[in-house]
Amino acid sequence: MELLSNWCSNGSLPESYVLPPEARPGNLIVPLEKSIPVINLQGNDRNETIRQILKAGKEFGFFQIINHGVSKDLMDETMNVAEEFHAMSGLDKEKECLKDPNGSCKLYTSSYAYPREEFHLWRDALTHPCRPLDQHIQFWPGNPTGYREVVGEYSVELWKLSCRILELLCEGLGLSINYFSNELSEAPKIMINHYPPCPEPSLTLGLRKHRDPNIITILHQGQINGLQVFKDGLWIAVEPVPHAFVVNIGYLLQIISNGKLNGAEHRVVTNSRDARTTVSFFVYPSDECVIGPAKALVNASNPSIYKAFKFADFVIASYVNPDNEALKELIYTSTA
Ligand code: OGA
Numbered sequence: 375m376e377l378l379s380n381w382c383s384n385g386s387l388p389e390s391y392v393l394p395p396e397a398r399p400g401n402l403i404v405p406l407e408k409s410i411p412v413i414n415l416q417g418n419d420r421n422e423t424i425r426q427i428l429k430a431g432k433e434f435g436f437f438q439i440i441n442h443g444v445s446k447d448l449m450d451e452t453m454n455v456a457e458e459f460h461a462m463s464g465l466d467k468e469k470e471c472l473k474d475p476n477g478s479c480k481l482y483t484s485s486y487a488y489p490r491e492e493f494h495l496w497r498d499a500l501t502h503p504c505r506p507l508d509q510h511i512q513f514w515p516g517n518p519t520g521y522r523e524v525v526g527e528y529s530v531e532l533w534k535l536s537c538r539i540l541e542l543l544c545e546g547l548g549l550s551i552n553y554f555s556n557e558l559s560e561a562p563k564i565m566i567n568h569y570p571p572c573p574e575p576s577l578t579l580g581l582r583k584h585r586d587p588n589i590i591t592i593l594h595q596g597q598i599n600g601l602q603v604f605k606d607g608l609w610i611a612v613e614p615v616p617h618a619f620v621v622n623i624g625y626l627l628q629i630i631s632n633g634k635l636n637g638a639e640h641r642v643v644t645n646s647r648d649a650r651t652t653v654s655f656f657v658y659p660s661d662e663c664v665i666g667p668a669k670a671l672v673n674a675s676n677p678s679i680y681k682a683f684k685f686a687d688f689v690i691a692s693y694v695n696p697d698n699e700a701l702k703e704l705i706y707t708s709t710a
């Protein structure tokens with residue numbers, strides 16, 4: 375399959391990218407009082423920060439963070455190498471992603487399931503593991519110049535930031551502070567998304583409505599609009615805030631919190647003017663890790679909504695069955 379960036383400037387939207395009417399972007403209604411909270415991580419009252427994060431994680435499943443400790447220069451440099459990567463020729467990109475015989479560095483267009491898709495998405499993506507760094511960095515793209523150095527430093531910083539946010543969430547939920555410091559966060563990944571300008575933004579999407587199948591995601595979305603969160607039947611745009619990160623609760627954390635946190639559905643719309651590049655840091659468990667509601671959050675008045683399952687089975691169930699019946703079967707207790 376050809377990368378989108380190889381042919382997208384030819385000016386028309388192929389039929390295979392036209393979504394059925396009910397899945398198209400439509401009109402965006404953004405009630406002002408419902409915008410995604412922006413949280414200052416350097417506020418002087420830690421308990422207040424925890425309260426804000428927990429409230430946003432429950433209500434929206436999303437929040438933005440400022441004063442998060444990652445330098446603006448590093449954020450800008452990371453965005454630059456991310457854009458430079460996607461600006462290379464298709465052949466060069468492919469060559470840079472073949473360094474691992476086990477294929478850990480992945481380059482694809484639309485979604486990972488492209489050959490089986492009913493409709494394609496207006497997006498190219500690069501993804502690779504990033505921890506421990508010295509086991510993976512040699513398989514990352516060697517070009518553009520500086521990619522490994524910059525993204526390496528970025529992934530170290532984003533790992534620290536993820537741990538900090540998970541600790542705040544643990545405190546807020548009443549879990550031990552190191553609840554996630556084990557196989558639950560063992561396999562973080564970097565993903566670099568690229569959404570070229572699109573000739574027909576009203577007919578297609580960059581990403582369809584989905585929940586992230588992980589613990590948490592920290593997104594550097596740059597300055598171009600596109601991300602929208604589904605809340606109470608409406609789509610809310612996540613307005614770019616300079617040098618903020620967008621944090622969202624993953625589906626697995628919703629399950630671990632026994633529904634106290636919301637792994638909110640979201641999507642990406644395209645636009646006809648600007649290319650949009652984003653960098654996601656996904657906190658993932660190991661494949662063998664068992665996921666289920668934390669014991670401390672289950673009691674007589676809060677019965678378990680979800681069963682325990684192996685993460686690898688969750689991946690298979692979300693992959694094989696597009697309407698997710700197999701997934702529901704796997705994760706919900708029979709009474710839920
Ligand atoms: C994702 C995602 C949002 C964006 O990669 O799962 O939702 O704005 N990305 O690129």
Ligand code: NI
Binds near residue numbers: 585586
């Ligand atoms: Ni997502």
